[in-house]
Structures are given as C-alpha cells and as structure tokens.
Amino acid sequence: MKLIQGGLLFLFGTLMILVSERALTDSMVQELAALLGVIVAAAGVIWSLIGYLSMSILRIYHMLNRKD
Numbered sequence: 001m002k003l004i005q006g007g008l009l010f011l012f013g014t015l016m017i018l019v020s021e022r023a024l025t026d027s028m029v030q031e032l033a034a035l036l037g038v039i040v041a042a043a044g045v046i047w048s049l050i051g052y053l054s055m056s057i058l059r060i061y062h063m064l065n066r067k068d
Helices: 002-023 028-064
Strands: none
Touching: 002 028
16 A cells, blocks of 8 residues: 555656646746655655565565465
8 A cells, every 4th residue: 555655645746846847937936846846756755665665575474474
C-alpha cells in the first residue's frame, strides 16, 4: 500500500512542478511552488522506497520461515 501511495505522492509533486512552470508567471511564488513540488515528490520517492523495502524484507522473512 505504501508503494502505491508513494507513487501517487510523487506524481502529485511532479504535477505541482509542471503547473508552476506552465501556469504561473516568473516570480518568487513560482519558485516556491516548484520547491514545494520537489519536496512533495521527494517525500513520495522516500515513501515508495520504504514500501518496497518493507515488501522485500517481508518476502525474505516468509521464505526463511517456511515449514516446507
């Protein structure tokens, strides 16, 4: 679930960057909106990474504890 949420958060941050580039005029507000988009996108990447690593660790755990 974290993997999907992180991906969506990354896409939202990227969309914020694109909207700030296309819709806003050159100003400090545009730069701050783009910075916020970069922060949100980075948080999404970190969230996805945590989700992916959690799934990998859980898979290894189940493989090691299999009773077969």
